[in-house]
Amino acid sequence: MDxxxxxxxxxxxxxxxxxxxxxKRALNLAMAEFGAHxxxxxxxxxxxxxxxxLIGIANDKTDTQRRDPMAEKSRKKFIYGGMATxxxxxxxxxxxxxMAPQFGVSQNTFTDMTYEVGSPQNASVKxxxxxxxxxxxxxxxxxxxxxxxxxxxxxxxxxxQKEKAAEPKRQRIESRAMDMQAAPMAPTAQGMTGTYHSxxxxxxxxxxxxPMPMPTVKPMESDALVLEEEIxxxxxxxxxxxxxEDFKENTFKAVSAEPVSTFSxxxxxxxxxxxxxxxxxxxxxxxxxxxxxxLINYFNYDYAVPEDKTQPFKPSVTVTDSPWHEGKKxxxxxxxxxxxxxxxxxxxxxxxxxxxxxxxxxxxxxLVKNSMKMLLDSLNPDDTVAIAVYAxxxxxxxxxxxxxxxxxxxxxxxxxxxxxxxxxxxxINLAYQLAEQNFDENAVNRVILATDGDFNxxxxxxxxLQDFVERKREKGVFLSVLGFGNGNYNDHMMxxxxxxxxxxxxxxxxxxxxxxxxVEEASSTLFPIAKDVKIQIEFNPAQVSEYRLVGYxxxxxNREDFNNDAVDAGDIGAGHSVTAIYEYTPVGxxxxxxxxxxGTADNSEQKYNLDNIHNKAxxxxxxxxxxxxxxxxxxxxxxxxxxxxxxxxxxxxxxxxNTQCLVPSAPDDVQFATAVAGFxxxxxxxxxxxxxxxxxxxxxxQSGKGDDLFGYRSEFIQLVRLAxxxxxxxxx
Amino acid sequence: xKIDNEDDIIKRAQKGDTRAFEQLMAHYYDVIYAFxxxxxxxxxxxxxxxxxxxxxxxxxxxxxxxxxxFSSWLYRLVINCAKDWxxxxxxxxxxxxxxxxxxxxxxxxxxxYNREILTAISALPEGEREAIILVHAEGLSxxxxxxxxxxxESTISWRIHEARKKLSAQFGKEHHYG
Numbered sequence: 089m090d091x092x093x094x095x096x097x098x099x100x101x102x103x104x105x106x107x108x109x110x111x112k113r114a115l116n117l118a119m120a121e122f123g124a125h126x127x128x129x130x131x132x133x134x135x136x137x138x139x140x141x142l143i144g145i146a147n148d149k150t151d152t153q154r155r156d157p158m159a160e161k162s163r164k165k166f167i168y169g170g171m172a173t174x175x176x177x178x179x180x181x182x183x184x185x186x187m188a189p190q191f192g193v194s195q196n197t198f199t200d201m202t203y204e205v206g207s208p209q210n211a212s213v214k215x216x217x218x219x220x221x222x223x224x225x226x227x228x229x230x231x232x233x234x235x236x237x238x239x240x241x242x243x244x245x246x247x248x249q250k251e252k253a254a255e256p257k258r259q260r261i262e263s264r265a266m267d268m269q270a271a272p273m274a275p276t277a278q279g280m281t282g283t284y285h286s287x288x289x290x291x292x293x294x295x296x297x298x299p300m301p302m303p304t305v306k307p308m309e310s311d312a313l314v315l316e317e318e319i320x321x322x323x324x325x326x327x328x329x330x331x332x333e334d335f336k337e338n339t340f341k342a343v344s345a346e347p348v349s350t351f352s353x354x355x356x357x358x359x360x361x362x363x364x365x366x367x368x369x370x371x372x373x374x375x376x377x378x379x380x381x382x383l384i385n386y387f388n389y390d391y392a393v394p395e396d397k398t399q400p401f402k403p404s405v406t407v408t409d410s411p412w413h414e415g416k417k418x419x420x421x422x423x424x425x426x427x428x429x430x431x432x433x434x435x436x437x438x439x440x441x442x443x444x445x446x447x448x449x450x451x452x453x454x455l456v457k458n459s460m461k462m463l464l465d466s467l468n469p470d471d472t473v474a475i476a477v478y479a480x481x482x483x484x485x486x487x488x489x490x491x492x493x494x495x496x497x498x499x500x501x502x503x504x505x506x507x508x509x510x511x512x513x514x515x516i517n518l519a520y521q522l523a524e525q526n527f528d529e530n531a532v533n534r535v536i537l538a539t540d541g542d543f544n545x546x547x548x549x550x551x552x553l554q555d556f557v558e559r560k561r562e563k564g565v566f567l568s569v570l571g572f573g574n575g576n577y578n579d580h581m582m583x584x585x586x587x588x589x590x591x592x593x594x595x596x597x598x599x600x601x602x603x604x605x606x607v608e609e610a611s612s613t614l615f616p617i618a619k620d621v622k623i624q625i626e627f628n629p630a631q632v633s634e635y636r637l638v639g640y641x642x643x644x645x646n647r648e649d650f651n652n653d654a655v656d657a658g659d660i661g662a663g664h665s666v667t668a669i670y671e672y673t674p675v676g677x678x679x680x681x682x683x684x685x686x687g688t689a690d691n692s693e694q695k696y697n698l699d700n701i702h703n704k705a706x707x708x709x710x711x712x713x714x715x716x717x718x719x720x721x722x723x724x725x726x727x728x729x730x731x732x733x734x735x736x737x738x739x740x741x742x743x744x745x746n747t748q749c750l751v752p753s754a755p756d757d758v759q760f761a762t763a764v765a766g767f768x769x770x771x772x773x774x775x776x777x778x779x780x781x782x783x784x785x786x787x788x789x790q791s792g793k794g795d796d797l798f799g800y801r802s803e804f805i806q807l808v809r810l811a812x813x814x815x816x817x818x819x820x
Numbered sequence: 821x822k823i824d825n826e827d828d829i830i831k832r833a834q835k836g837d838t839r840a841f842e843q844l845m846a847h848y849y850d851v852i853y854a855f856x857x858x859x860x861x862x863x864x865x866x867x868x869x870x871x872x873x874x875x876x877x878x879x880x881x882x883x884x885x886x887x888x889x890f891s892s893w894l895y896r897l898v899i900n901c902a903k904d905w906x907x908x909x910x911x912x913x914x915x916x917x918x919x920x921x922x923x924x925x926x927x928x929x930x931x932x933y934n935r936e937i938l939t940a941i942s943a944l945p946e947g948e949r950e951a952i953i954l955v956h957a958e959g960l961s962x963x964x965x966x967x968x969x970x971x972x973e974s975t976i977s978w979r980i981h982e983a984r985k986k987l988s989a990q991f992g993k994e995h996h997y998g
Contacts, residue, residue: 094984097934098858098957106853110867115845118874119838125879126836370936 330577332376335641337774340634340673340680343627349637350645352657353423353621354379355612355664356586357605358571358579358595360386363771364803365574365597367810373771377579380639380768381668387764387800388609389665389757391424400617401425401660403714405733406758411788412766412778415677419670419733420758421625421714425617427663434531435471435614436488440519442539443504444479451597452573456538457501459570459602463536464498466610467491471531474522475500478515488526516556523565532615533565534591539582540573553581557589558656568613570605571595583642590619590659608798612661618718620657620726623668624650625733626713634681635672636776638765650717653726660718667761671776672711709734759792760801767808782812830890834882841881845874851891852898858957859902859949861942873901888967895958895968899950933991940990941983948983951976 341349359382366373394402401423410416439460447453464473469492475485486500519535527533557567567589569582577595586593592613594605605613622645627635649655660666673679716729766780766788785808793801832840852873857866876897884893941952947969954965955976962976969976 094937094952094956094987095959097937098953103854103857104863106850106870107863107867110871111849111853114867114871114874115842115849117871118845118878119842121875122833122838122841122878122881126838129836129882370933 330374330377330574331580332374333580333583333642334376337772337776338637338639338641338644339775340636342634342679342681342683343629343632344684347629348624348626348647349635349670350622350624350647350650351637351640351668352643352645353623353660353666353668354381354640354643354658355385355660355666356382356583356593357386358582358593359383361595361597361601362571362574362577362579364601364807365595367807367814368597370810370814372811372814375772378768378771379642380765380772381643382639383768384639384667384669384761384764385665387760387804388663389422389424389667389761391422391665391757393424393426395426399727399729400718400720401716403716403729403731405714405731406755407711407733408758408762410671410778411762411784412769412776412780413671416671416673418762419672419711420761421623421668421670421733422665422757422761423621423660423667423716424665425612425660425663428611428615428617432468432611433615434528435467436523436526436528436531436533437467437471437614438474438476438488438519438523438535440515440535440537441475441477441485441504442479442537443477446540447573449573452540453504455596455599455602456570456572457504458599459596459606460501460538461498462602463606463610464491464494466607466614472526473497474526476515476519476522477504478518484518484522488522516553520560520565524563527564529564534614535565535567535589536570537567537585538570538572540571540577554584554588557585561588561590566590566616569593572597587658588656590616592659592661604798604800609661609663612664615662616659616721617662619659619721620653620655621660621666621716621718622650622655622657624715624717625670626715627672628710628712629675631675631711632672633675633677633679635670638669638671639768640668650715653719653724669761669765756792756794759788760794761792763788763792764804767804767811771811782808782815826890827886830881830884830886834884841878845877848877848894849874852894855895855898855953855958856902858953859899860906861938865905869898869902869905872905873898876901892964892968895954896970899969903946937987937991940987944983944986948979948986951979952983955980 356379359377359379362377363373363383366377391404392402394400404420404422404424406420406422408418408420410418441453441456441460443453447456467473469490471491472488473486473491474488475497477483477485485504486497489496491497516535516537519537523533523535561567567585568591569586569589571577571579571582571593572595574597579595582593585591594601594613596602596605624647643658645655645657710732712733714731714733717726718729719726763785766777767782767785768774769777770780770782770785786805789801789805789808793805796802826844829840829844833844849870853866853870856869856873857863860866860869877894880897884890941949944952950969951965954960954968955962960968962980963973966973966976
């Protein structure tokens with residue numbers, strides 16, 4: 089960082105032109121104040137010289153200006169001298185009362201103090217000149233000291249608090265300043281330990297408490313200013329401690345070896361918003377943070393919606409050419425759940441908020457509070473809301489309250505501040521207790537956890553926590569997770585909690601995202617329409633030689649899990665859309681995986697025998713067979729939807745009449761989803777990027793933008809541009 | 821940034837000439853606003869701070885005795901206003917759009933990088949931030965900045981040095997092309 093660079097940046101600052109109204113308002117206020125001030129002046133200086141003195145204090149300022157400067161100085165000297173002498177007397181008395189050993193502070197320190205405050209006549213001069221020199225030395229000193237001394241300083245100081253009343257005022261203010269400083273700027277407080285410092289050093293340390301030398305020479309004011317400076321919030325920012333699950337990208341699989349692909353749906357969007365916040369700060373997200381299916385599913389697609397809720401969704405399938413590999417095809421499978429419009433179920437919601445110190449940043453707790461207030465607006469008046477918080481310990485902030493009593497709920501949110509801790513049971517236990525206390529069989533009972541990730545409440549072991557959430561889920565209380573902040577974001581934990589709690593894991597990086605998740609898509613976030621949704625695809629070896637599932641790596645299931653209702657899978661909320669993309673090589677095109685020279689080992693299994701399949705003429709048009717299993721929210725037995733996927737335009741035309749058949753999705757949506765998938769692969773540094781580039785992604789997305797009512801797709805295009813420039817900036 | 825016969829106008833305003841004061845304010849509003857914006861980086865905050873500074877100026881113009889340049893005196897007043905304002909804000913810590921970013925003239929990658937630096941500057945300790953803004957954004961010398969902030973020239977140099985060290989630690993290594 090050199091001068092020129094800084095100069096250039098700061099001089100290039102584009103200062104927005106001041107708002108004309110704001111300017112007018114400010115000028116009017118200033119003029120009014122000016123007028124009032126002039127009047128006061130006039131009033132105060134009425135009368136003859138003799139009376140003027142009697143008016144006194146209000147007139148003081150203008151009066152002193154007219155005085156001889158020498159006289160003014162001597163007058164001040166007299167007053168401050170007197171005050172300082174008085175202070176010294178009190179300090180000495182204080183020392184007498186609280187003799188050193190009680191504090192564990194050596195007498196050395198106290199002699200220092202007396203010395204300092206006890207030379208009042210030049211106190212003013214000292215304040216003006218000394219700190220500037222000493223501040224610098226003290227700063228150097230500070231860097232040398234290690235953190236160990238903090239403990240000593242704190243411990244030594246604690247008992248002193250009890251004796252506060254006996255201390256003189258000035259010392260008390262300093263001690264407060266020091267308390268505040270003790271944590272974030274540890275070594276500063278060291279002066280108080282005194283024991284292992286020479287007299288001289290201790291003095292420097294003490295002055296260090298006033299890092300800003302005062303422009304004016306008033307001792308009382310300097311106290312106030314010291315306090316003011318310490319109050320400045322000191323944000324603690326973790327860097328590079330975000331935790332993501334490590335996973336490997338799906339590879340091409342030969343249909344002859346593995347004809348069936350099974351996975352669970354994933355409607356989370358956390359990965360997209362996390363990526364956005366990283367890109368907006370000019371860095372590429374780490375590769376494990378990019379889950380392509382979450383990027384794709386961030387957007388809403390216009391897939392066909394079923395008419396009734398007995399079958400909550402209907403698959404749409406479209407086949408297109410792969411934009412990143414010649415000769416390969418992409419198969420889009422889109423599912424959209426029906427949307428609850430007027431028959432919203434009742435909700436019983438418990439907010440569990442992280443108010444630990446690390447949440448003390450503008451993009452954390454304040455954002456949490458505002459997001460929660462937004463969510464209130466999307467609830468019905470007779471829904472109930474409760475708030476529990478956790479920091480060092482956990483506590484209830486708001487007992488279950490009807491949403492109609494909004495003022496009370498908002499007041500409870502406003503009371504929250506980061507860093508404070510309350511007593512009680514551990515956070516998650518408490519939240520579930522609150523939810524169960526108000527449990528309603530017909531309502532959606534949900535705990536919404538808002539945190540930056542270090543989920544160190546009560547149960548700390550991740551597996552144990554998952555089990556706990558899982559057991560509660562079986563009882564009917566679900567868990568959703570809202571992630572905030574970065575630097576120490578534990579994505580892995582959030583994902584596994586939400587998955588086990590039948591909820592959604594979302595990441596909120598700004599108010600706009602909060603609005604999207606909690607207002608526009610509130611019904612999908614809150615109301616599940618189907619749970620344990622699993623998808624299984626069987627490819628037809630006569631049509632497809634190899635395939636690869638794009639994304640869903642963390643959601644892969646075993647083939648045998650599909651029909652096992654005990655195996656948990658993803659959930660779909662009202663109006664959620666889910667998209668899966670397969671890339672496949674049609675038979676005859678150039679393959680990634682070589683054929684086996686000796687054929688399949690098990691010839692007794694005739695399943696994949698091509699002759700067999702060709703005998704059945706019906707299969708000729710089928711690329712694959714799609715099976716979806718789901719459970720309705722209150723049921724434990726799964727339902728099955730099956731449909732063949734046909735790559736034949738004519739056939740599809742006939743199919744239109746038949747509602748059981750597939751409908752192709754809107755071409756815009758398909759194109760856009762493809763662009764997002766391509767972008768995800770670029771960000772991940774995928775092996776299957778092919779000839780995709782950021783520019784191609786932008787072109788594709790532009791042409792697939794559609795109506796884009798809320799501007800999310802335009803924002804995506806902007807992000808691709810950011811990623812393009814950020815990738816140019818990455819160190820090689 | 822001086823207006824013609826500024827000294828005269830100030831003197832008249834100090835004596836209670838409303839028109840002179842109006843003239844002074846009309847000119848300095850933009851100056852104060854620009855400085856406040858650099859200090860806090862947000863339009864809404866800058867407007868609030870500027871308004872407070874204007875009101876304060878109406879009251880305390882009498883105290884300007886012409887010992888230093890009026891602009892230096894004004895910087896100090898604005899800095900104090902900004903500090904007071906932040907202090908009052910910390911009691912109502914509700915900044916929903918706290919992430920509104922500072923804009924720069926630069927394009928593309930530069931803009932992303934610049935924005936990060938500006939954010940980093942606003943996270944510096946108060947003294948260092950003031951020093952950096954006065955010296956680098958306002959183009960004052962260390963001595964002038966020292967006079968405004970009421971500390972020695974060497975203190976300013978030290979703060980600039982410290983601040984730059986922090987910024988380099990954060991950006992120096994990351995930022996190289998290719």
